[in-house]
Amino acid sequence: MNLKDSVVLITGAAARVGRTVALHLAGKGANISFSYYLENEPWQEAKSEIEALGVKAMATQTEIRSADQVKKLVDATQKEFGRIDVLINSASIWLKSPFLEITEQDWDTALEINLKGPFLASQAVAPIMLEQSGGVIINITDLSAFQVWEGYAHHAASKSGLVSLTKSMAFELAPTIRVNAIAPGTVLLPPNYTPEKKKWAEEKSCLKRIGSPTDVAEMATFLIENDFTTGAVYFMDGGRSLI
Numbered sequence: 001m002n003l004k005d006s007v008v009l010i011t012g013a014a015a016r017v018g019r020t021v022a023l024h025l026a027g028k029g030a031n032i033s034f035s036y037y038l039e040n041e042p043w044q045e046a047k048s049e050i051e052a053l054g055v056k057a058m059a060t061q062t063e064i065r066s067a068d069q070v071k072k073l074v075d076a077t078q079k080e081f082g083r084i085d086v087l088i089n090s091a092s093i094w095l096k097s098p099f100l101e102i103t104e105q106d107w108d109t110a111l112e113i114n115l116k117g118p119f120l121a122s123q124a125v126a127p128i129m130l131e132q133s134g135g136v137i138i139n140i141t142d143l144s145a146f147q148v149w150e151g152y153a154h155h156a157a158s159k160s161g162l163v164s165l166t167k168s169m170a171f172e173l174a175p176t177i178r179v180n181a182i183a184p185g186t187v188l189l190p191p192n193y194t195p196e197k198k199k200w201a202e203e204k205s206c207l208k209r210i211g212s213p214t215d216v217a218e219m220a221t222f223l224i225e226n227d228f229t230t231g232a233v234y235f236m237d238g239g240r241s242l243i
Contacts, residue, residue, distance in 0.1 A: 001136060001224050004029035007081040009074070011035045011064055011121055012091025014043040017140070017188055017213040021088060022046065024217030025224075026053045033077040033084075035062035035091065056081070064091045064117035067124075074124040086136045086224055087125045089118035089162075096151045107154045114158035115165065122169060122179075129177050136224050137173075139166050139181040140216075141233065143241055146183070163233055170231030178230040180223045185237025187211040206239025 003025060013022040013034035022032050023046075032050050036043040036059060043059045050057035058080050063069045077084055093113045095106050118139050129135025143149075144156040145163045163181060170179035186201040187210065193201075202209050219236050223229050235241050 001085060001134070001227065003221070003224060006030045006085040006224075007033065007077070007083050008086040008088065009033045009077050009084050009121075009125065010088040010090055011062070011117065012037070013088075014041040014046045014059070017184070017216055018088075018090035019046050020213035021090065021217040021220050023049055023053070024214065024221065025086075026050045026055045026057070028221065029055060030086070031056040031081055033058040033060070033073075033081065035060050035064065035073055037061070037063070037091070064121070065112040067120050070117070070120040071124050074121070074128070078128055083132055084125055084128050084135070085132075086138070087121060088138045088140070088220060089121055090140045091117055092140065095155055097154070098151055099153045102154050110154040110158045111161070114155070115161040118162055119165060122165075126169075126173055126177060130173070133176060135177045137169065137177060137179045138220055138223055139179070141166075141181045141183045143183055143185060143235075143237060145233075146241055166233065167231055174230060178223075178227070180229055180231070181233045182216055182219050182223070183233050183235050183237065183241070184216050185211060185235070185240040187215055187236065188213050204240050204243060205237070206242055209238065211236065211238055 008030045012018045014036035026032050047057045047059045060073050062073045095110050139162050141159045141162045145159040166181040215236050
């Protein structure tokens with residue numbers, strides 16, 4: 001697929017990795033529709049930065065756990081741009097608690113945002129892509145789906161489910177729609193990371209360094225442009241999954 005003049009819908013792209021992906025794809029000529037959750041997120045700045053690259057942008061406040069709101073997001077995107085070529089499910093939440101202290105509410109929140117959200121968005125977008133005779137869906141998972149992270153049982157369950165959902169969608173929606181997942185390692189440190197934690201993250205990588213959000217954006221670009229990729233998880237982790 002050629003990104004020039006395409007329409008990309010990204011959930012959770014007002015900040016951090018999602019924003020970098022949006023800007024990277026916009027730089028290649030894609031028009032961007034993205035969702036954000038809270039009004040105080042820097043969505044206006046993200047929209048302005050995208051438009052400054054010479055493409056169209058639309059931002060919609062969306063509760064990704066609501067089927068009605070997700071449908072409104074998808075319908076508004078199609079109405080504005082006339083089509084949807086790519087969906088990137090980037091909206092996510094990180095919750096941490098020891099297994100015995102995970103509340104029912106925390107469990108539901110992790111599963112609803114990290115797994116139900118991508119399911120709802122994909123189910124809403126897929127009929128449009130099938131009618132267009134083409135489309136790409138990319139899910140953003142992480143290494144907790146493949147490793148044991150203490151304190152992240154609910155998060156890992158949601159991301160493992162997203163891997164399984166990726167494979168099922170790739171099989172059922174083929175050959176018209178290609179579906180893949182990206183599993184980043186440490187590509188963007190939390191703002192409260194100490195120098196010691198940064199060094200720990202570097203040592204967890206075979207390459208002994210952390211990556212950047214641009215690494216994820218470039219992988220997304222590859223998965224959009226390469227028409228023989230589907231049903232797989234692509235690690236962007238500097239070899240951390242091997243340790």
